Amino acid sequence: MPGVTMKELSKRYGEVGAVQGLSLSVEPGELLALLGPSGCGKTTTLRLVAGFLTPEAGEIWVGDRCLSSPAAVVAPERRRMAMIFQSYALWPHMTVAQNVAYGLRFKPGLARAARDARVREMLRVVQLAGYESRYPGELSGGQQQRVAVARALVVEPEILLLDEPLSNLDANLREEMRFEIRRLHEAFAITTLYVTHDQAEAMVISDRIAVLERGRVVQVGGADEIFLRPRTRFVAEFIGRTNVIEGVAESTDALARGGLRLRVAGGLSPGAPAAVSIRPHDIALAPTGAAPSGPLDNALRGIVKRASFLGDSVDYQVAIAGTDVVLRVVTPAVRRFGAGDAVALTIAPAACVTLGAEGPA
Numbered sequence: 001m002p003g004v005t006m007k008e009l010s011k012r013y014g015e016v017g018a019v020q021g022l023s024l025s026v027e028p029g030e031l032l033a034l035l036g037p038s039g040c041g042k043t044t045t046l047r048l049v050a051g052f053l054t055p056e057a058g059e060i061w062v063g064d065r066c067l068s069s070p071a072a073v074v075a076p077e078r079r080r081m082a083m084i085f086q087s088y089a090l091w092p093h094m095t096v097a098q099n100v101a102y103g104l105r106f107k108p109g110l111a112r113a114a115r116d117a118r119v120r121e122m123l124r125v126v127q128l129a130g131y132e133s134r135y136p137g138e139l140s141g142g143q144q145q146r147v148a149v150a151r152a153l154v155v156e157p158e159i160l161l162l163d164e165p166l167s168n169l170d171a172n173l174r175e176e177m178r179f180e181i182r183r184l185h186e187a188f189a190i191t192t193l194y195v196t197h198d199q200a201e202a203m204v205i206s207d208r209i210a211v212l213e214r215g216r217v218v219q220v221g222g223a224d225e226i227f228l229r230p231r232t233r234f235v236a237e238f239i240g241r242t243n244v245i246e247g248v249a250e251s252t253d254a255l256a257r258g259g260l261r262l263r264v265a266g267g268l269s270p271g272a273p274a275a276v277s278i279r280p281h282d283i284a285l286a287p288t289g290a291a292p293s294g295p296l297d298n299a300l301r302g303i304v305k306r307a308s309f310l311g312d313s314v315d316y317q318v319a320i321a322g323t324d325v326v327l328r329v330v331t332p333a334v335r336r337f338g339a340g341d342a343v344a345l346t347i348a349p350a351a352c353v354t355l356g357a358e359g360p361a
């Protein structure tokens with residue numbers, strides 16, 4: 001099972017640089033999620049890998065085969081890849097079995113009985129045995145999606161490319177299908193590039209996540225790494241909610257902003273502008289007068305501006321005394337404060353994650 005390597009890929013549409021010097025490796029047998037906001041170049045990247053688009057610059061390798069370079073480009077049907085589109089692209093006039101068999105059209109040497117057996121086996125794998133004679137219009141969205149998966153897998157591709165394959169499904173089905181895709185990946189271990197703009201989906205499905213911003217990779221890593229140690233403000237704010245505080249570094253582990261002084265995780269350059277990210281659930285709220293939990297913890301005072309009860313948690317906005325900073329704080333729904341209440345806030349330095357300068361990884 002080979003991996004995929006993209007080196008300094010670039011693709012423009014007229015004035016728009018959709019992909020701008022993108023470098024990324026998908027390890028053999030890995031499922032890597034390409035995650036980023038609308039328009040950041042995810043679909044363009046996938047189409048470059050599939051060969052539906054030709055880059056102006058850069059190279060694409062699968063194992064030790066070069067598929068695309070300024071010197072030579074391999075045609076899509078010779079890349080041993082399968083792609084699943086957001087719209088499934090099933091043929092409405094073909095039955096389920098015919099749609100899956102359509103994936104095998106480039107294998108003319110395959111005898112009919114062998115082909116039928118492979119189609120049946122694939123439909124069993126995606127849990128659609130018995131649906132062979134139905135038409136796509138007679139299936140639910142999730143079932144159509146499974147047909148598209150079966151059609152992609154039946155050709156035994158080396159590389160699987162998926163472009164937001166779950167975005168047409170309702171929320172419950174989408175969650176179920178995340179586990180289904182992960183299960184299939186564990187069964188087949190095909191090297192997979194999975195495009196999504198949904199961070200929860202990326203976290204559940206993938207081995208690693210590559211975050212894209214304006215046609216470039218800004219961070220690659222496991223879900224925990226990207227969430228707990230975002231490299232830049234863009235990544236911190238895109239992966240879940242966070243508070244970003246900008247100021248000046250007083251020392252390697254202290255940030256000052258007006259009247260606010262925060263002890264942080266470290267890595268600051270004294271005297272230089274600095275920024276840290278603090279997740280809303282990493283801030284503890286207590287009535288004023290409560291003692292801070294650790295001697296090094298940041299102990300702040302504030303006034304609750306807004307409290308929203310969300311069932312299993314409470315979402316607060318707290319204005320920090322003597323500063324222009326308003327922090328988002330999320331606590332378990334055990335103790336509730338209301339707007340106007342004075343509160344004590346505790347933040348461990350380790351929860352104040354230093355952010356680096358914006359730019360490609």
Ligand SMILES: Nc1ncnc2c1ncn2[C@@H]1O[C@H](COP(=O)(O)OP(=O)(O)OP(=O)(O)O)[C@@H](O)[C@H]1O
Pocket residue numbers: 013014016017018036037038039040041042043044045197
């Ligand atoms: N055929 C095209 N002609 C001109 N511009 C295009 C074309 N396709 C894409 N673009 C532009 O290139 C940029 C990247 O588009 P792309 O489709 O790769 O984004 P994406 O990350 O897949 O977004 P989404 O999450 O909305 O699907 C966008 O600014 C888009 O408007």
Ligand SMILES: [Mg+2]
Pocket residue numbers: 042043044
């Ligand atoms: Mg897209």
